[in-house]
Amino acid sequence: xxxxxxxxxxxxxxxxxxxxxxxxxxxxxxxxxxxxxxxxxxxxxxxxxxxxxxxxxxxxxxxxxxxxxxxxxxxxxxxxxxxxxxxxxxxxxxxxxxxxxxxxxxxxxxxxxxxxxxxxxxxxxxxxxxxxxxxxxxxxxxxxxxxxxxxxxxxxxxxxxxxxxxxxxxxxxxxxxxxxxxxxxxxxxxxxxxxxxxxxxxxxxxxxxxxxxxxxxxxxxxxxxxxxxxxxxxxxxxxxxxxxxxxxxxxxxxxxxxxxxxxxxxxxxxxxxxxxxxxxxxxxxxxxxxxxxxxxxxxxxxxxxxxxxxxxxxxxxxxxxxxxxxxxxxxxxxxxxxxxxxxxxxxxxxxxxxxxxxxxxxxxxxxxxxxxxxxxxxxx
Ligand SMILES: [Zn+2]
Numbered sequence: 001x002x003x004x005x006x007x008x009x010x011x012x013x014x015x016x017x018x019x020x021x022x023x024x025x026x027x028x029x030x031x032x033x034x035x036x037x038x039x040x041x042x043x044x045x046x047x048x049x050x051x052x053x054x055x056x057x058x059x060x061x062x063x064x065x066x067x068x069x070x071x072x073x074x075x076x077x078x079x080x081x082x083x084x085x086x087x088x089x090x091x092x093x094x095x096x097x098x099x100x101x102x103x104x105x106x107x108x109x110x111x112x113x114x115x116x117x118x119x120x121x122x123x124x125x126x127x128x129x130x131x132x133x134x135x136x137x138x139x140x141x142x143x144x145x146x147x148x149x150x151x152x153x154x155x156x157x158x159x160x161x162x163x164x165x166x167x168x169x170x171x172x173x174x175x176x177x178x179x180x181x182x183x184x185x186x187x188x189x190x191x192x193x194x195x196x197x198x199x200x201x202x203x204x205x206x207x208x209x210x211x212x213x214x215x216x217x218x219x220x221x222x223x224x225x226x227x228x229x230x231x232x233x234x235x236x237x238x239x240x241x242x243x244x245x246x247x248x249x250x251x252x253x254x255x256x257x258x259x260x261x262x263x264x265x266x267x268x269x270x271x272x273x274x275x276x277x278x279x280x281x282x283x284x285x286x287x288x289x290x291x292x293x294x295x296x297x298x299x300x301x302x303x304x305x306x307x308x309x310x311x312x313x314x315x316x317x318x319x320x321x322x323x324x325x326x327x328x329x330x331x332x333x334x335x336x337x338x339x340x341x342x343x344x345x346x347x348x349x350x351x352x353x354x355x356x357x358x359x360x361x362x363x364x365x366x367x368x369x370x371x372x373x374x375x376x377x378x379x380x
Contacts, residue, residue: 014038017190017301018314022292024194037298041189041305048185048247055248062243063097066178075102077178077243080167081123081130083115083275086182086246088122088266089256093245094180095126102174103130106166108159108276109137109338114267115275121264133166136221143205143222144278145339146213151355153195153291155282160199165225171240184246187253190302195291197357198367202226207361227363231370252308281335285328290350294318 013020015033028036051058063076070076076099081087083105094101103123123130143158171179198204202224209219225234234240260266269275283295300314309317323331336346357364 014301016311017304018297018311018318019190019192019301020297022294023297023301024192026194037190037192037301038305041185041302044185044189051248052250055250059097059245059248063099067099070100070177073176074100074174075129075176076100077180078102078104078167078171078174078176079180079182080163081105081119082163083111083118083269084182085253085256085260085268086184086187088118088260088264089251090180090182090245091122091126091128092260092263093249095128099180101128101180102170102176103128104167104170105130105132106163107132107134108140108162108278109135110159110276110278112269112275112277112280114269118260118264118266118275121266122260125264131170133170133223135162135166135223139217139219139221141339142213142217143209143219145341146209146211148286148339148341148349149212149345149352150208150360151349151352152197152208152357152360153287153293153354154197154199155286156279157197157199157201157205159276159278161202161205161225162223164199165223168225168229168234168240169223171234172238175238177239177241179240179242181242181244182246183244184251185302186246186251186306186308187299187302189306190298192293192295192298195287195293198363200225200230201357201363202230203366204357204360204362211360227366253303254308277331278335281331284322285332285335291354296322 011021012027012029014027014029014035014037016038017035019027019035019037021027024037030039066076077094079087079091079094079101081091081103091101091103103119105119119130140158140162144155147155147158167179170176205224206219257266257268261268287293287295297318300309300317303309304311304314332346336343341349
């Protein structure tokens with residue numbers, strides 16, 4: 001499935017994980033054949049080592065501080081829940097520590113049935129309030145359609161940006177000071193730089209829509225984070241602090257799935273972020289066909305370096321197709337029909353040149369300016 005390396009690049013694969021030149025044509029191997037992603041993973045692991053030392057006690061102390069600070073508020077924290085492994089397990093963990101959580105789910109119109117049931121099962125068993133925000137369908141549809149025509153790699157940006165913005169908006173509305181994030185090194189430590197794109201970039205989203213959209217919507221109904229809110233609002237005026245509890249524990253995806261299945265009747269849906277049908281199409285069809293990149297290679301590499309599976313197991317797993325050709329064809333038809341894209345247009349999308357974020361207006365310069373300014377302030 002489209003995993004042939006770029007013809008102009010000599011094929012290389014890491015000896016420790018399975019990152020290769022299809023994941024990143026600029027993959028760098030050291031003298032032992034170990035890639036730059038493994039080295040980056042190791043340094044992130046070192047940086048976070050102090051969190052795992054006596055991690056449970058640290059978490060207990062941290063949550064006790066949060067509970068005390070928020071004792072007069074309605075909630076201690078918020079959590080964006082997708083129905084996937086990490087966010088579902090995180091809600092379970094929060095309950096173990098007695099946190100009062102507002103679970104927020106954003107429905108972009110692509111939820112798999114399993115994802116919806118998972119969210120309901122976990123929230124109702126734990127007795128947590130669940131706020132479901134349904135995105136304005138004509139808006140998300142036109143934005144996602146524009147992204148398909150943009151030639152950019154990260155087709156999840158329109159969904160992800162709105163997820164982030166909506167959860168933050170709820171934090172502001174309910175005066176919630178803490179936000180729990182399911183980010184963790186074990187399942188997300190390795191991700192190719194070659195095709196990455198920041199989901200925070202509102203300027204970029206607007207420009208993609210201007211250049212590739214049909215102009216049918218105004219984006220007024222799209223919940224977003226402006227540059228102002230991104231750099232100042234959520235840091236100084238109504239600060240929301242993000243906490244990553246899974247970095248404090250020995251998080252194992254396998255064990256998390258087992259616990260969720262046993263305690264909540266939760267179901268696994270087959271792949272990283274496949275709780276959204278669009279994300280599944282983006283990762284299984286769009287990326288391999290247009291970019292020759294199988295994102296699950298990155299995910300499997302994270303699990304190998306994190307010790308959850310061996311390299312041999314990883315190599316075997318990547319060879320097993322996640323779906324039959326027929327299933328992928330049906331899934332593609334479903335997505336294209338829903339987004340109003342004809343077969344002819346789809347073929348032109350696939351054959352058009354690939355683009356990078358620099359082909360559109362973006363916040364990268366502004367971002368670098370703020371990072372430099374922050375460093376200067378810290379130094380002073
Ligand atoms: Zn590697």
